[in-house]
Amino acid sequence: MPEFTDSVWTRQARPRTGQPTLSREQIVRTAIELLDTEGAAGLSMRRLGARLGSGATSLYWHVATKDDLLELAVDQVMGEIYVPEPGDTPWRVGVSVMANGMRAMLLRHPWVIGLLGVRPTIGPNVMRMSNRSVALLSAAGFTGSALSHVHSLITAHVIGAATTEAAVAAAVQRSGQSAAKIREQLEPFLEENARDYPDYARWRQESGVTELDPDQIWDQSFAFGLERILDGLDLWRSGHAGSASAA
Amino acid sequence: MPEFTDSVWTRQARPRTGQPTLSREQIVRTAIELLDTEGAAGLSMRRLGARLGSGATSLYWHVATKDDLLELAVDQVMGEIYVPEPGDTPWRVGVSVMANGMRAMLLRHPWVIGLLGVRPTIGPNVMRMSNRSVALLSAAGFTGSALSHVHSLITAHVIGAATTEAAVAAAVQRSGQSAAKIREQLEPFLEENARDYPDYARWRQESGVTELDPDQIWDQSFAFGLERILDGLDLWRSGHAGSASAA
């Protein structure tokens, strides 16, 4: 654009309808868009401002600091998790739905994972989710500190599983190749080190893991773990029938 | 320092012993020190160089990029995890030792947690750990993809639990107050929102969770979850006696 078309004289006043042109919700929303498409490193205040058609520092009127913005974004996507009402289904199903929903959210927004270890999440959406989780688990018969232990156990499994899965997914995406291709290239490297890690190498050969679809493994591993956890909880619950509370 | 004492003429040659003054191991070691004491945000190449008594850019001779350095640091601390030899103890004990050791490491080096979701960890120390874990679990009777599912399940529990614990610990440390004090200050805030989260509020009141020692809760929660997982695995194993392999 030639500069004389963009001078003080030609430039018309920005459309001021009396409504502020920026809002906290809009900022958080586009920040999430940016994070989803570009990753955590792709979000800077300047880039965010540019995408919103405003100066970078204007954002600071609506948001105290970038860390605060990230906290808002995390809480926002936490709200996407559906936690079933108690009583609709058996408790195992309810917990499974919650866990799978949380996992799906974390894989949709992988940047959340890197933030979970930095600040505790206590936004309204997280609180609402916790409240529904309490309802679900207490309807299942859990009380006292056992209830919170169960909640922690479920979320820990989701977070832990999603963490390693997201790490691999990010590496695959960075390389720009398919997962199968990468494993193919990794093969000679593993072959070479086979004698340093004999048990691991033997397992790789015997298990036939090299012929499985890598995309399905994550789902299966997560489901397997969740079933074991629910089995373990059922077992514990039957041993503490009536009042399922822990010391 | 007046400039005439630091001219080309007075400046004596740096002590060159023939040995390089910097080494990759030393760089990684002090980087870990810096990360432990100052957190992830406290590590910059310039600060690291200063602590090593050398220029920031000198580090780039030994390390390609900061991300590479972080990867080296992560693998290094992963080597601190002790995985028992199979046969020394019952498999549940062996797995418990590994899980608790990994948790202790993550709490010693909380900055690791934020990096786990970014890049997959495939350094030599992680490989050695994986190898020993395979040995431990196959001695326990797990084979095929079930073995890797079990390994993932254990590590996911450790990572997930440590993630939320580290987040709270970091927030507590930032505030410079004791955990009990913080919860005391948080009380009216929770009281106020009690009607928005009725189930949660009721549970808080009935469970008496407010009178527990917050430092012990994490340990108990982790141990509870681990026991449930091991129970679930035992149950599954007994149903697949002989060849404990999954589809």
Added chain:
DNA sequence: CAGTGGAGTCGAACAGTGTGCGAGTCGCTC
């Protein structure tokens, strides 16, 4: 002994970051 090459160190510089500050522009109410 000259002198060549490579290992290693370093300062300057570049593009980019989060954020504080002061100035500026609106629409609204007296």
Added chain:
DNA sequence: GAGCGACTCGCACACTGTTCGACTCCACTG
């Protein structure tokens, strides 16, 4: 019209990771 509060924004500061070329050594070769 005066004033005010809500809001926007350019400039500047300190700081980041990293590149580049210059520089200083030591070990080796002729």
